[in-house]
Amino acid sequence: VKQAENGRTTIFEVAEAAGVSITTVSHVFSGKRRVHEETRQRVIAAATRLAYNPSSAAKALATGRSYALALQVSFSGEALVLNSFFSALLPAVSLAAVGRGYSLAYVPPLEAGNSFIGPLLNEGRVDGAVLVDPRVDDPFVQAVQASRTPFVTVGRMPDGSSPFWIDNDHARVCDLVSEHLRKEGYERAALLTIEAEVSYMADYLDGFAAAFGDSGRVVVAEDFSNRAAITAVAHALQSRRPPDAFFCVHDQLALAAAIAVERAGLRVGADVGVIGVGDSPFAREAQPPLTSVAVFPERFAEPTITMLDALIRGEAPEAPAVIPVRLVTRPSTRR
Amino acid sequence: VKQAENGRTTIFEVAEAAGVSITTVSHVFSGKRRVHEETRQRVIAAATRLAYNPSSAAKALATGRSYALALQVSFSGEALVLNSFFSALLPAVSLAAVGRGYSLAYVPPLEAGNSFIGPLLNEGRVDGAVLVDPRVDDPFVQAVQASRTPFVTVGRMPDGSSPFWIDNDHARVCDLVSEHLRKEGYERAALLTIEAEVSYMADYLDGFAAAFGDSGRVVVAEDFSNRAAITAVAHALQSRRPPDAFFCVHDQLALAAAIAVERAGLRVGADVGVIGVGDSPFAREAQPPLTSVAVFPERFAEPTITMLDALIRGEAPEAPAVIPVRLVTRPSTRR
DNA sequence: TTGTAAGCGTTATCAG
DNA sequence: CTGATAACGCTTACAA
Numbered sequence: 001v002k003q004a005e006n007g008r009t010t011i012f013e014v015a016e017a018a019g020v021s022i023t024t025v026s027h028v029f030s031g032k033r034r035v036h037e038e039t040r041q042r043v044i045a046a047a048t049r050l051a052y053n054p055s056s057a058a059k060a061l062a063t064g065r066s067y068a069l070a071l072q073v074s075f076s077g078e079a080l081v082l083n084s085f086f087s088a089l090l091p092a093v094s095l096a097a098v099g100r101g102y103s104l105a106y107v108p109p110l111e112a113g114n115s116f117i118g119p120l121l122n123e124g125r126v127d128g129a130v131l132v133d134p135r136v137d138d139p140f141v142q143a144v145q146a147s148r149t150p151f152v153t154v155g156r157m158p159d160g161s162s163p164f165w166i167d168n169d170h171a172r173v174c175d176l177v178s179e180h181l182r183k184e185g186y187e188r189a190a191l192l193t194i195e196a197e198v199s200y201m202a203d204y205l206d207g208f209a210a211a212f213g214d215s216g217r218v219v220v221a222e223d224f225s226n227r228a229a230i231t232a233v234a235h236a237l238q239s240r241r242p243p244d245a246f247f248c249v250h251d252q253l254a255l256a257a258a259i260a261v262e263r264a265g266l267r268v269g270a271d272v273g274v275i276g277v278g279d280s281p282f283a284r285e286a287q288p289p290l291t292s293v294a295v296f297p298e299r300f301a302e303p304t305i306t307m308l309d310a311l312i313r314g315e316a317p318e319a320p321a322v323i324p325v326r327l328v329t330r331p332s333t334r335r
Numbered sequence: 336v337k338q339a340e341n342g343r344t345t346i347f348e349v350a351e352a353a354g355v356s357i358t359t360v361s362h363v364f365s366g367k368r369r370v371h372e373e374t375r376q377r378v379i380a381a382a383t384r385l386a387y388n389p390s391s392a393a394k395a396l397a398t399g400r401s402y403a404l405a406l407q408v409s410f411s412g413e414a415l416v417l418n419s420f421f422s423a424l425l426p427a428v429s430l431a432a433v434g435r436g437y438s439l440a441y442v443p444p445l446e447a448g449n450s451f452i453g454p455l456l457n458e459g460r461v462d463g464a465v466l467v468d469p470r471v472d473d474p475f476v477q478a479v480q481a482s483r484t485p486f487v488t489v490g491r492m493p494d495g496s497s498p499f500w501i502d503n504d505h506a507r508v509c510d511l512v513s514e515h516l517r518k519e520g521y522e523r524a525a526l527l528t529i530e531a532e533v534s535y536m537a538d539y540l541d542g543f544a545a546a547f548g549d550s551g552r553v554v555v556a557e558d559f560s561n562r563a564a565i566t567a568v569a570h571a572l573q574s575r576r577p578p579d580a581f582f583c584v585h586d587q588l589a590l591a592a593a594i595a596v597e598r599a600g601l602r603v604g605a606d607v608g609v610i611g612v613g614d615s616p617f618a619r620e621a622q623p624p625l626t627s628v629a630v631f632p633e634r635f636a637e638p639t640i641t642m643l644d645a646l647i648r649g650e651a652p653e654a655p656a657v658i659p660v661r662l663v664t665r666p667s668t669r670r
Numbered sequence: 671t672t673g674t675a676a677g678c679g680t681t682a683t684c685a686g
Numbered sequence: 687c688t689g690a691t692a693a694c695g696c697t698t699a700c701a702a
Contacts (some may be wrong), residue, residue, distance in 0.1 A: 008459070010679060026681060053457035057401060058679030060392035061694045068403070068440070068460075078616055087422065091411045091443035098443075098451045103460055105403070106441040108426035108433075115431040122388035124343070125403075197693060226620035233363045243400055245689045259622070280537070281413055285561040345695060361697060371671060393695035396678045445671045 009052040017046035025225050029054055060124075069097050069308065070120065070129040070149075072107040074138050074198070079224050082252045084280040085297050086132065092301035093130060100305055102127070112139040121147040128308045130154060133198040136161075149267065150311035152304055156199040164311060166303050166321045170200050173293045174207025176327040177247050177275055178289070184333050185272045188234055190217045190243035192253050195222060217243060221253060228262070229256030237264045237272075245273035245333070251283040252276075254290050258332060273333040279326075290328040299323050344387040352381035365391055391411040395459075400616045404432050404643065405464040405484075407442040408474050409533070417587045419615040420632050421467065424489065428465060429638035435640055437462070447474040462575050463643045465489060471496075485646035487639055494559065499646060501638045501656045505535050508628045509542025511662040512582050512610055513523045515626070519668050521608045525552045525571055525578035525590050529559060539584050552578060556588060564591030565598070572607075577622040579609035580668070586618040589613075589625050593667060608668040614661075624665040634658050 015022045020039060027033045028043040035043070046052075071093060073086055080086060094104040105126060110117055120126065121143055131149040134141045136159050144151050153165040181189050191208040193201060208216055219236045222228040228249075235257065236243055246261075248254035254276025261272045268274055268288055276283050279294035287317050303321040310317040349644035350357045355374060362368045363378040365456045370378070381387075395401050406428060408421055414422060429439040438612040440461060445452055455461065456478055463485040469476045471494050479486050513661050526543040528536060543551055555572045558565040562584075568591065571578055581596075590613025603609055603623055611618050614629035640655040645652040 007677090022680085023682090023689055023691095024687090027688090032681090034687070039687085051457075053454065053459075055396070055679050056460045057392055057395035057399075057460040058694090059681075061390070061396045061671080061696085062679080062681040064392075064694075068438075071441075077423075080422045080426070081614065083422075087415045087418075088412075090441060091415070094441050094443040098455070101454075103403075103440045103455060105408075106429050108429045119388065119436075120433070120438060122386075123391040124388075125391045127500060192570045225616065245592060247676080256620075281417065281560065285591075330385075343695090346694080357696080358673055358698085359671090362672090367697090374671080390695050391679090394697080396680080397695080397697040399678075500678070604697080 003117050008055065008186040009047075009050045011052070011054070013052055014043065014047045014052045017050060018043045029281050048314070051177050062274035064124070065312075066125055067101055068103045068105055068151070069305075070105045070107050070126040070144075071132065072109070072129065072138075072140050073132040074135050075108045075110055075133065075281060084251075084278060084282075088297035089132065089300055092298040093304060096305040100309055102202055102305070102309075107140060109138075109141050114139065121149055128152070128312045130304055130308060133200075134158075135197045137197070139225045139273075149155045150308060152308040152317075154300055154304060154312065158197055158202065163320065164307055164317060165194070166307070167321065168200070168295050169322045169325050171207055172201035173277060173325050174204065174211050176293060176325070178208075178211035180329065180333065181245050181247070181273060181275070184273060185335055186245035186333070188215060188217070188241060188243050189245040189247055190219050190272075192219045192221065192229065192233065192246045192257055194221045194228075194249070194253070201249065208247065219243075220257075224250065224252055226252075226256040226259065229253045230260040233257045233260035234264060237261070237266070243272070248274065248276045250276060251278040251290065251292055252282045254292065254332075255282055255286055258286060258288075258290065264335050269331050269334045273335075275333050279328050283328075283330075286332075288332050289328050289329060291330045291333040294326045296323060296325075343390065344385045345385070346389070349382045349387045350379065350384060353378045368607050380655050383397035400647075401460055402437050403440055403461045404437045404640075405440045405442050405461040405479075406467065407444070407464065407473075407475050408467040409444055409470050409476070410468065411444045417559055417585075419586075419613060419617075420630060424467065424635055427633040428639060431636035431640040435644055437640070437644075442475060442662070444473075445475050447484055449474065452478045456484055463487070463647045464581035465639055465643060468535075469493075470532045472532070485643060487643040487646065487652075489635055489639060493534050493537065494533055498655065499642055499652060501635050501642070501658065503630050504657045504660050506542055508612060509539065509546050511628060511660070513543075513546035515662060515664065515668065516580050516608060516610070517564035517583070519608060520670055521580035521668070523533070523550060523576060523578050524580040524582055524608075525554050525555065527554045527564065527568065527581045527583040527592055529556045529563075529584070529588070531660070536584070543582065554581070556579075556591075559585065559587055561587075561591040561594065564588045565595040568592045569599060572596070572601070578607070582611070583609065583611045585611060586615045586625065586627055587615040589627065589667075590617055590621055593621065593623075593625065604666050604669045608670075610668050614663050618663075618665075621667075623667050626668040627663050627664045629661045629663050631660075633657060 132154040156165045221232040243321040246257045276292040279292040283290040283292040309318045375665045432439040467489045533558040581592045591654045611627040614627040618625040618627040
């Protein structure tokens with residue numbers, strides 16, 4: 001019988017202790033074939049007593065699977081700091097992955113030509129990837145596609161190239177917002193957004209145009225900073241027919257918009273409505289509290305992992321999932 | 336010669352194509368022994384042509400190392416959302432890990448008894464762990480110690496049980512703050528903090544006591560929410576000798592403190608100084624802008640991975656690293 | 671400077 | 687219901 005030199009208990013030792021072959025031990029752990037209950041108990045007992053843990057490396061070599069997934073977010077820096085969606089998504093996805101026996105490797109945004117993209121994908125370190133807010137020109141996204149690694153996106157591929165995605169119901173967001181603003185009597189809404197090549201930006205542009213048509217107007221901030229948004233909003237407020245409401249694609253932009261409105265000597269709510277997306281703590285605790293469309297990052301976890309797991313195992317994945325949203329009304333859109 | 340059935344190029348195919356043994360191919364890639372330059376070139380050429388990538392699973396099985404690290408943060412939810420330090424730390428650490436050939440597995444905060452803690456650590460999926468703001472009673476932290484997995488902490492173990500850590504220079508934070516407040520003429524500073532079993536909380540309590548002695552006072556908020564902090568600060572301001580400055584252990588608390596000060600009819604800066612830690616975008620863009628002690632999460636990455644790598648390889652790690660901080664003065668502490 | 675061959679600890683294919 | 691045994695694709699003594 002083989003003895004472990006490095007201290008690890010091996011399948012051989014368990015087999016000997018239980019008086020069975022390693023084949024049986026393997027099957028007790030994998031559940032891939034029936035094992036007589038009594039035998040099973042003996043094996044379990046022996047394994048427990050010897051503190052046996054199957055080596056993931058050996059399993060990986062034998063099966064060709066690593067039982068690890070990669071998760072990448074396309075942005076970092078302040079965009080990440082200010083993104084409460086991601087902060088909630090990451091633990092949830094990780095937990096769901098772990099619940100399926102996968103570990104979750106976090107991949108930072110990588111620059112083109114980064115020499116670590118290849119190894120990660122081509123050395124068989126991961127079985128699949130979760131791409132959050134993917135951009136078509138992202139080097140990692142391209143490498144994932146090139147290496148034929150199964151992947152699921154959170155948010156859609158902007159070019160519609162992948163049918164495997166989970167996304168917020170952005171269309172519904174637009175509907176909820178437009179309906180609410182109308183009901184409150186706002187007439188000249190503007191969409192406050194930033195330039196970014198992710199799918200939901202297009203959704204908001206389309207949805208906003210559909211809901212507001214020519215009466216709507218699009219204001220683009222340079223980036224996610226307060227400074228940029230304040231400048232953009234201030235500028236819009238000085239125009240001939242200034243907007244009387246701002247539909248902001250992110251709470252962070254909404255906060256800035258509210259500040260700009262007040263600096264212009266107008267009242268948030270009574271004069272100019274401000275509404276955001278995300279329902280972050282910042283929206284809740286702002287002065288005045290901001291109306292926002294709540295999204296639920298935790299709900300992405302299970303569908304995402306389920307879909308990716310199916311893809312990896314070559315099974316037919318379920319249809320793309322659209323996660324519901326909810327409007328939370330607060331004083332920033334009350335007249 | 337073995338042929339790959341699953342499509343992967345193996346070391347055997349490269350060896351044959353280059354007219355050498357697999358041993359030589361192995362050494363060309365690992366660099367663990369000299370290979371004649373000409374031979375080396377042939378091997379590289381063959382490997383490139385065949386798109387060879389060494390199987391990480393096979394490598395792991397042969398060497399006993401997984402080339403993966405785990406990173407865990409002890410908190411989640413709003414505490415995580417509001418923590419810009421972590422959002423910057425994660426990509427930086429991941430990049431540094433990847434630069435050393437490791438992938439980085441994100442481990443969510445796990446509850447005691449979670450059945451996935453064991454496998455992750457005992458199946459040899461990771462060679463080491465990074466524990467961010469560890470708490471002594473955290474199940475994962477305990478499991479890491481029990482499994483004898485090498486680990487480095489970002490922030491110290493509250494019980495001082497591990498000498499392998501990287502931390503902000505919290506003592507210096509206290510010095511900078513007290514010196515600054517004194518210079519600006521504030522005389523009755525209060526420390527605004529929350530209850531949490533992480534090392535830096537103790538640092539601030541100690542540092543504050545040392546700097547302000549009996550003239551100092553500690554105000555404890557229930558949690559990191561604005562509501563809790565506002566309540567605590569409002570209460571303190573109503574006391575007999577109200578503080579004339581708040582030293583807040585986090586920018587998030589400082590923002591709330593500023594709100595509470597204004598609601599009490601006092602002016603931030605002129606009447607009551609407010610100073611935070613983190614120098615987050617929120618501090619920068621607040622009204623008035625908040626004085627804050629800047630910290631540099633990106634600087635944690637290299638020292639952390641270097642230390643952990645040394646530990647894993649059984650080498651002597653460098654001394655604990657203390658990362659410098661910097662005071663950023665803004666109107667919230669200007670009289 | 672290079673090669674041979676024995677592991678590493680599983681899974682999976684046959685055969686009983 | 688259970689076992690032998692050949693992969694899986696590397697690393698690393700040991701030998702030349």
